[in-house]
Amino acid sequence: MSEEKGNTLSKEEKDRRFEAELMPVIGPLYNFAFRLTLDEDDANDLVQETYLKAYRFFDYFEQGTNAKAWLFRILKNSFINDFRKKSKQPAKVDYNEVESYYNTDEVEGEGEMAATSDMRSQAVQELIGDEVASALNSLPVDFRTVIILCDLEGFTYEEMAKILDIPIGTVRSRLHRARNFLKEKLEKYAKTMGYDADNDAHDED
């Protein structure tokens, strides 16, 4: 009875392998979930569900193959089946929060430019991060997804095709359109910020 399948693992061995092979991916996986749902609680649930499914189907996972792509695929399917319907559209953009944060820092920094210039550049850095995240989050979810998979997670086109269940040609064209969208959004933002990549010299003396 204990050897129905030949390579069925003991629970102990299965748990050990499961942890060793799949748990290291939790960071990227959680971030993917968050960028899809734009909500921390939903991301939590989605990741939890993904790992439960992965555990249930762990016998089908070939050891040593691409665990990250496998988990991303499960998560993306769970998202489509269970979360997409109830996820909030359109994406919320916290411009107010960003703005008030920036303004506060600006006021405090007045009069002691030199001492606070580090803090200021850090604030600007954070602000850029927030703005870029907002731009990314405002993309339609299919576009957002290919940007995350390719540019942030470094998946190949072939891996993306498998994760998303679409042909490589579609991966390419979707990525192309997503980037054009994003470029447009970031250009608008660069202009509002007065941020000019070609002119980063400091004028203060």
Place this chain on the structure above:
Amino acid sequence: METTATELTEVKSANTDCEKVINILEMIIDDEANPEEQQYFYNHLEDCTSCFEAHKHQKMLKSFLKMNVKSKDVPVSLISTIKKIVQETA
């Protein structure tokens, strides 16, 4: 007549080159182009300013994203919850 025809063909072929190059630009950036495509691409860039610029910008966008989209820390409770559920699952 004949010179005009030749000039036209040259202009046309330059445009087709640019078109081809722009077409594989993202594959180059994403490291998905094969060696022949890469060679063709970089050869063209050596004498085409506009494609050179396009390549520069596309590359900047990619690294800009990677640099500026911060990743969130995984809640500690999530990791322990998953381990616990898994252990309790038969």
